[in-house]
Amino acid sequence: MAGLNKSEFANPVINWxxxxxxxxxxxxxxxxxFPTPKNFNYFWNFGALAMVNLxxxxxxxxxxxxxxxxxxxxxxxxxxxxxxxxxxxxLIRYVHQNGASMFFIVTYIHIFRGxxxxxxxxxxxxxxxxxxxxxxxxxxxxxxxxxxxxxxMSYWGATxxxxxxxxxxxxGPKIVTLLWGGFSVDNPTLNRFxxxxxxxxxxxxxxxxxxxxxxxxxxSNNPLGIDVKTPQDTLPFHPYYTVKDSVGICxxxxxxxxxxxxxxxxxxxxxxxxxxxxxxxxxxxVPEWYFLPFYAILRSVPNKLLGVCMMxxxxxxxxxxxxxxxxxxxxxxxxxIYKWFILLWVVAVVVLGVCGAHKPEGIWVxxxxxxxxxxxxxxxxxxxxxxxxxxxxxxxxxxxKPVLGGRGGGPMPAGAAAxxxxxA
Amino acid sequence: xADSSAAAHHAAPDGVTKRDLLQLxxxxxxxxxxxxxxxxxxxxxxxxxxxxxLSSVDVDLxxxxxxxxxxxxxxxxxxxxxxxxxxxxxxxxxxxxxxxIDPTLGLDKERVKPGHDQWxxxxxxxxxxxxxxxxxKPSDPRGEWGGWFCPCHGSQxxxxxxxxxxxxxxxxxxxxxxxxxxxxxxxx
Numbered sequence: 001m002a003g004l005n006k007s008e009f010a011n012p013v014i015n016w017x018x019x020x021x022x023x024x025x026x027x028x029x030x031x032x033x034f035p036t037p038k039n040f041n042y043f044w045n046f047g048a049l050a051m052v053n054l055x056x057x058x059x060x061x062x063x064x065x066x067x068x069x070x071x072x073x074x075x076x077x078x079x080x081x082x083x084x085x086x087x088x089x090x091l092i093r094y095v096h097q098n099g100a101s102m103f104f105i106v107t108y109i110h111i112f113r114g115x116x117x118x119x120x121x122x123x124x125x126x127x128x129x130x131x132x133x134x135x136x137x138x139x140x141x142x143x144x145x146x147x148x149x150x151x152x153m154s155y156w157g158a159t160x161x162x163x164x165x166x167x168x169x170x171x172g173p174k175i176v177t178l179l180w181g182g183f184s185v186d187n188p189t190l191n192r193f194x195x196x197x198x199x200x201x202x203x204x205x206x207x208x209x210x211x212x213x214x215x216x217x218x219x220s221n222n223p224l225g226i227d228v229k230t231p232q233d234t235l236p237f238h239p240y241y242t243v244k245d246s247v248g249i250c251x252x253x254x255x256x257x258x259x260x261x262x263x264x265x266x267x268x269x270x271x272x273x274x275x276x277x278x279x280x281x282x283x284x285x286v287p288e289w290y291f292l293p294f295y296a297i298l299r300s301v302p303n304k305l306l307g308v309c310m311m312x313x314x315x316x317x318x319x320x321x322x323x324x325x326x327x328x329x330x331x332x333x334x335x336x337i338y339k340w341f342i343l344l345w346v347v348a349v350v351v352l353g354v355c356g357a358h359k360p361e362g363i364w365v366x367x368x369x370x371x372x373x374x375x376x377x378x379x380x381x382x383x384x385x386x387x388x389x390x391x392x393x394x395x396x397x398x399x400x401k402p403v404l405g406g407r408g409g410g411p412m413p414a415g416a417a418a419x420x421x422x423x424a
Numbered sequence: 425x426a427d428s429s430a431a432a433h434h435a436a437p438d439g440v441t442k443r444d445l446l447q448l449x450x451x452x453x454x455x456x457x458x459x460x461x462x463x464x465x466x467x468x469x470x471x472x473x474x475x476x477x478l479s480s481v482d483v484d485l486x487x488x489x490x491x492x493x494x495x496x497x498x499x500x501x502x503x504x505x506x507x508x509x510x511x512x513x514x515x516x517x518x519x520x521x522x523x524x525i526d527p528t529l530g531l532d533k534e535r536v537k538p539g540h541d542q543w544x545x546x547x548x549x550x551x552x553x554x555x556x557x558x559x560x561k562p563s564d565p566r567g568e569w570g571g572w573f574c575p576c577h578g579s580q581x582x583x584x585x586x587x588x589x590x591x592x593x594x595x596x597x598x599x600x601x602x603x604x605x606x607x608x609x610x611x612x
Binding site for chain 2: 059063066081084086
């Protein structure tokens with residue numbers, strides 16, 4: 001339906017633009033007065049943090065691309081050129097390199113938040129599924145980015161990960177040749193990985209836009225997991241959550257800076273300081289830390305195809321989570337039994353990560369098998385069964401009740417709670 | 425925006441509140457932070473250390489015979505080195521400033537090093553829109569004034585590299601250089 005927007009902005013320039021293209025009205029609606037549950041804890045910072053992290057990655061990445069050469073003869077040296085010759089190149093690269101780790105830390109906590117407080121449940125299923133798409137795209141992007149410096153770990157990581165597809169019967173080897181653009185990981189592979197590594201973040205921006213759009217339809221979940229019932233349960237996003245997010249961003253940047261300035265290579269692998277050599281595989285080959293749990297799942301299965309299927313399955317199972325969880329109570333705070341299972345699942349993932357960092361021998365094989373078993377058992381059996389059997393604790397009547405009663409949120413500005421929509 | 429209701433409680437008679445100050449400080453802090461973040465990114469686009477390291481080149485003039493010109497590369501730009509004949513030197517020296525489009529560094533003696541009248545050394549980039557003029561090879565068209573002729577838009581330069589026919593507005597620029605011996609120069 002066509003028609004000019006009736007803009008309420010006083011500034012004549014903003015008003016003129018807003019009448020014709022209501023971006024200011026939209027921003028005001030979605031990020032200014034947007035009614036947000038007033039009982040968020042700091043776990044709700046991590047979506048905004050992930051957004052900030054993506055912007056940091058895109059910006060530093062664009063400047064790195066100005067100096068990087070996606071050619072097997074030049075790639076390794078061009079990264080050294082960035083580190084030594086380009087003004088502040090060391091800073092930009094270390095921010096980008098550690099930014100990947102920060103991105104996964106932030107995203108994993110964001111996902112844990114969703115799992116613990118049941119953010120994936122109706123009506124937020126699609127929102128959650130878009131999140132899983134984001135996670136998979138992020139992993140693909142991170143993997144291809146890790147290949148670009150063309151060190152030993154880059155090269156052998158690329159070889160091993162692309163070879164995962166060879167596990168599939170009949171078409172497997174054809175897919176691998178297609179991915180490589182040849183008969184081994186080589187220049188065509190590096191070239192296309194660079195092209196895709198530059199493309200995918202912008203695809204991510206698109207999917208994240210949908211993720212946020214869906215969020216603004218359903219509204220945010222909250223630590224109590226109950227629906228917003230009245231305006232008294234909400235606060236305008238600005239200034240309450242812009243400020244709360246800013247506090248989180250400051251802490252996040254402190255951690256990020258500590259990593260970049262004091263331990264920039266702590267999370268990296270020394271083997272990647274050796275230029276890629278297609279004839280020699282490094283003695284200890286491990287992926288970056290954020291892939292370790294999945295790597296451990298892959299190795300815990302003594303069958304090639306099954307291992308690959310389990311590894312991909314560990315991600316794909318996330319898509320059907322909203323239908324595997326049979327409990328209608330969202331927040332694990334009110335689920336006395338399930339609460340311990342989901343925390344145990346976190347322990348299993350951490351154990352898998354530790355197993356992934358060790359050679360698959362002795363105790364590590366057993367631990368990774370038990371953890372893998374629990375990973376799937378949790379989603380496929382415990383979730384549906386516990387949801388049926390468990391008797392949840394009584395839910396609060398509304399978000400306002402426990403907040404004002406002193407559970408969690410702390411004291412609230414009385415005026416703001418009473419009239420959250422006013423002026424804004 | 426949203427602060428007005430809360431701020432109203434603390435409003436001073438003139439309408440200025442503590443919150444205005446806090447907002448200004450927060451805004452200023454964010455602006456300084458953004459600038460501090462932007463600077464390394466912008467500076468990374470400046471010439472890198474390896475580019476700066478290529479800032480000078482040595483040229484051996486001995487093989488360049490009278491009437492011949494060579495083109496060398498300095499900072500990615502063509503540098504014209506021409507060994508002028510006596511006639512060309514005479515032509516260049518006889519020009520009066522009033523005949524020139526651009527009288528800046530217009531005298532021939534200002535355009536060569538003292539005692540090295542036969543060597544004219546110029547940045548070979550047309551001052552109009554950056555093409556490389558023809559004329560450094562004896563087989564090239566050199567234009568009416570016997571120097572250089574730009575194929576892009578027809579600008580013409582004389583044997584001292586001064587613009588004599590537009591649209592170029594300025595004389596060919598002189599690179600910084602010095603004679604290290606009679607047959608050797610360092611450009612840059």
